[in-house]
Amino acid sequence: MYTVTTHSPQSARPGHGLTVADAMDPCDYQIADDSTVDQANDIFHSAHVEYLLVRDHNGRCEGLVTRAGLHPFLARSWDAERTAISATSHQRGPFTWPTMGLALAALAMRIKHLAVWPVVDEDGHILGVLTSDRVAGLLATRPV
Template sequence: MTTHPQPGRHGRGLTVADAMEPCDYQIADDSTVDQANDIFQGARVEFLLVRDHNGRCEGLVTRAGLHPFLSRSWYTERTAISATSHQRGPFAWPTMGLALAAISMRIRRLVVWPVVDEDGYTLGVLTADRATAVLADAPA
């Protein structure tokens, strides 16, 4: 009988699933910048996951990314999130190696990366800080 190492049991077998975190805040891609800003202010979060009309992950928008739109109040009421420049795919998947994901995030200069299933639905997010911490704590 052949045994296979279990993911997450040692540093080399860690996957994105071992480090991803839930993301409670999402917004539809047809929502306005003004609506997103209300969520940012009320929930005190730095990013929102953007979902399309089918509920699949479309990307991620940050408070800083919306800054140019917020300087003109009339513009925020009419501009849909889908019309803004925000992080779009490809996204991480839960079975992806965590070390590879951390390298990909560093190369793409991502602080947060959505994690999706095979159908494109959001499972959570991977943050650069969390990936680094989990990799640092893993036995060699």
């Protein structure tokens, strides 16, 4: 008599099979990389957000810009009016993808000191964002 033992994929991987797709949030606020710092600042103020995803002219994720990262340009109004987001120093790839294990993504975020990490598809188009708070919350509620 043979005994067949099956293991679910959830018990075989750290984080119990959770992936980035299980934890990502939609990102409602994006900006084109040729938009100006002044335009980004307007969005920050009107939407009350701390970051914007930056997309290139093909709609692919180019990075993430924060309100704090724009402060040097906002100090001089002529810089803010003329400087494109693509010319600023901001978080750039690599980005995460939805099938990446959540525990691995959490480790990468800790190593890179990321609070927010863009999630992209295989073509580089924006799917959402992964936040360190959401990742920590999901991993904390799943027993190892």
